[in-house]
Amino acid sequence: MKHKPKPKGSVLAALDIGSSKIACFIARIIDDEGGFEVLGIGHQASNGIKGGTVIDLEAAEASIRQAVNAAEHMAAQTIKGYPLREVVINVPGIHAQSHSFGVDIDVLGHEVTDHDIRRALARAQTQALSTDHELVHTIATGFTVDGHGGVRDPRGLFTQKMQAHIHLVTGDTGALRNIATCIERSHLDITAMCLSSYAAGLASLVEDEMDLGCTVIDMGGGVTSLAVFQGGSMIYADSIPVGGQHVTSDVARGLTTTMAAAERLKTLYGSAMASSTDESELIDVPQIGEDPDVAPNHVPRSLLVGIIQPRLEEIFELVRARLDDSGLGSAIGRRVVLTGGASQLPGLRDLGQHVLDKQVRLGRPLRVGALPEAVSGPAFATTAGLLTFISEHADEMPAAIMAQAEPGNLFDRVRLWLRENW
Ligand SMILES: Nc1ncnc2c1ncn2[C@@H]1O[C@H](COP(=O)(O)OP(=O)(O)OP(=O)(O)O)[C@@H](O)[C@H]1O
Ligand SMILES: [Mg+2]
Structure with missing residues (x-):
């Protein structure tokens, strides 16, 4: 069903709380169709979040504040120096x-x-x-x-x-409460929540894909989540608790190096599929606990790719199993779009195509005007999609269905409505 977009001039803010990074976008609606321009951006390595779960309230709150402060600073003119009050947040698929x-x-x-x-x-x-x-x-x-x-x-x-x-x-009350607590402590109100993979799809799928049947797979740091679109709507969602950080820790373990070195090696030399030159190419692997002056190990690149590939295959196999178990059959369609930071390894599209037996393309945020290079990639699809959600789909929120929202936070509003109406 078509929804009524937010009025022109409205200011929106999205907070994407991920296992690897926290990102905040502040935007303004610029047309009658709900199109917006992003005016403030802040992003920050996330602390206190693991696999989509808050494990340290204070650390998470500090990361949130830093990301929000940076976005507020950049959008200062638009929000006229006032601190941000309301945000739409992601609900981790897990x-x-x-x-x-x-x-x-x-x-x-x-x-x-x-x-x-x-x-x-x-x-x-x-x-x-x-x-x-x-x-x-x-x-x-x-x-x-x-x-x-x-x-x-x-x-x-x-x-x-x-x-x-x-x-x-639906979302797990306890986990959402913890996320909400970090946000409330940062003096922000949650005006809406949106499933991470739904937001990723809203940002990166074209209309035909949403109509004809397409699965978006958001490959994050700690979670790989999926959303199936068909007939213009999200018809199914699921997730698996494995992401890019598991690939990195496999590399760290396999090459006996630190997580930081493994992350660097993965992004610089990693690949999802082996190639014929991998055997002859040597890469330097710093050894754990060694003096920086000690010469690093030289290992063939094929060793690195040989660690990465099976983990990514496993992720796709788990996704395929979830899709098979969904009971959706042919409604799933033939297309897959990959987003999320972990979708960026060379060869991933081919690997996905092979394991999932679907037509796979790489996605990135589409429905936003010009974004700075650093945030225009697939890792920011969910963040951008949160803005699309609040701009065009806010009436899918339980509280909106329940007509006039009462004061208080969203959780209380939902409960209040249910109490009054049932
Ligand atoms: N160039 C790259 N090549 C391969 N992997 C990358 C690259 N850049 C980032 N990554 C991986 O992307 C992951 C982070 O992705 P993303 O920013 O989407 O996660 P997140 O949203 O914070 O986490 P989640 O959604 O799981 O809670 C990390 O595991 C990181 O190693
Ligand atoms: Mg994410």
Whole structure:
């Protein structure tokens, strides 16, 4: 269903809390379609976050503040020196679950209205809600009207009965609470939450891909998460707790070197697929605990690639298994788009194509104007997508479905609404 974008001139801010980096974008809406320009950017190595989970509140809060301060500084003119108040944040895939429902609604011969759709959405929400899960997304992916499937927007149609197909994403209350605490301590309010892989897809897929069926795989530092789009909506999401940092630690272990040296070797000389010159090319590997004056080990590049490749194959195999288990069958489509910092190794597209048996392309943020080189790559797809989400899809939030939001944070608003309405 088409959504109403935010009005021109609105200021938006996104905070992408990752296992490797924390990024903050501040933007302003510049047209009536919800298009925006990014005016403030801050990013920072993330401390206190592991595999999408906050493990040290203070360290995480400090990293968040630094990223936000840098973005505020750069956007000072637009926000007129005021500190940022409201942000949309990512929900790490690892703390989210995807649920699909078919909800039958009696329309009794009238034309379908917004109210009927809200009833369907709210009914699905109550089915998925539990004390240890929060609602993150409520998406109407399609409707069956008087037995005819594939209706995208039934409003205005006369019918007796309608079935709404609804995709809900929920998040683990405890994990989200910890993230929210870091943000509240940084004096920011969370106005919306968006699943990381959903944001990555909103940023990097073209409309045809979203319509015809496409899977975005966001390959982060600690988590690889996926979102399947079809018929213009996200219809499925899942994740695996393995990412680029696991590749790096394999390299550190395999070559007996430090994590920092392994990260450097991976980005400088790493590849997802072996090539014929790897055997003859030697690379320097600094040894753990050795004096910097001691000569490093020389190892063939093939040894490095031989460590990286199996781990990446494993990641793709796990993704394939998740897709096979999803029960979506052919709805998944033939296309895959890879995003995330860990999607940048040479040869990854070919490896993905081989293991997943799909057409694979590399993605990066598309729906933003000119971004500085340092943040225009795939690692910032989720960050940019959070802005697209808040600009164009904010009404998919549980609280928005529940009409007027009450004061207080989003979690409380959702609960409040549910208490009042059910
Ligand atoms: N040029 C590169 N080549 C290969 N890998 C890279 C490159 N640059 C960054 N990476 C890897 O990307 C990963 C970080 O990706 P990203 O910034 O998307 O993670 P994140 O969003 O912080 O984490 P997550 O989403 O898992 O919580 C790291 O593991 C890093 O090693
Ligand atoms: Mg990420």
